[in-house]
Amino acid sequence: MSATWRKWVLVGVVGLVGCKTTGSAVREAPERPRQEVHFDPVSVTADLELSELNDEELFAGGTSAFAANDFARAARYFGRLVDFHPQSKHRNEALYNAGLSYERLEQWEEAYLRFSELADAEKGTGDALDAAFRMAETQYHLGRFTDAAKVLGTIAAREDLPVGKRLEAQVQQGVCELESGQPEKAEATLRKVTTTYEGLPDKDEVEDYFPGQAHFFIGEIYRLHYEEVKLDPEKGSDALANDLNYKAELLLSAQGNYLRAIRVGNGHWATAAGSQIGAMYENLYEHLVNSPAPKELDAEEAQIYREELRKKVRVLLTKSINIYERTLEAAERIGSQNAFVAKTRKSLEKMKALLLADTDGAPLPAEATEPAESEPHT
Structure with missing residues (x-):
């Protein structure tokens, strides 16, 4: 509850005074010394600006402030109504709107307290x-x-x-x-x-927002599994090959669910899914280019390894660029503007620059131009 809405001052004073008794022989007991016990004051500052307003005025003021995106002021008005006018016909609506106001301010605990009451x-x-x-x-x-x-x-x-x-x-x-x-x-x-x-x-x-979101987050689950697989050349070439194959399978499983999110047709999740597919290819590319050759290979074998690796890297670069471009085309077509669009645009420029920097003019293997819609593992 906001500290600006109320003011309470609690000061406890307890006087302990000796009593008197009467009888045939009147004797007054000696007076016990007076004691005072002081408690620390607990105060919440009053909102004097709103204290004279009735519930109708508070509701109108809160509604006006919310419409003007002045959420701090809206929270004050709605909160005052809720706390000081419990019988108001507007109370439940004010309670909900107070929660919304705090939500807009990202004051989550205050928002929770309001919503939980209703x-x-x-x-x-x-x-x-x-x-x-x-x-x-x-x-x-x-x-x-x-x-x-x-x-x-x-x-x-x-x-x-x-x-x-x-x-x-x-x-x-x-x-x-x-x-x-x-x-x-x-x-x-x-x-x-x-x-x-x-x-x-x-x-x-x-x-369609929620089915699209469901497919997207299933894709996220497989993406997280993908990130858990580490490519370690120190394990040797056989173990590295197995890990790379498993990582590629998880990438395809994630991609399959992202593609399903795209097919649902919701613009937000379609854009997000396309961005994540491209990012996974980009991530795998970075793993490969930064991975040294297994130590067991001699110089000639290491050279062959790097040449083969370079071909796979160019495939990943090209796939990533294709997916990013198609994601942006779809976003432009439906007018989608969100954080994923900005991320995709930035990543696309990065991948194009990397591909341009690769001066190898050899033609790409056929797998580089396979359509992203090919049905992957699930």
């Missing part, structure tokens, strides 16, 4: 249901992934909700499970989403 994941509808979603998001930003997944799992299990709402909750649940370090559980949750979506007779009843 949220009802088990039975809520309207603002109570929306507040449950938003509460889970604040928990996500606070790093409380397990708590967020539990709230979202409760919503996802509700048969009384439309399928779109359940899928939205389930996707976000999977993301939180992934963030909490449970990739297997996350993948199982996200695959339930994609299975449900593919089984819908009318996919238009579900917003």
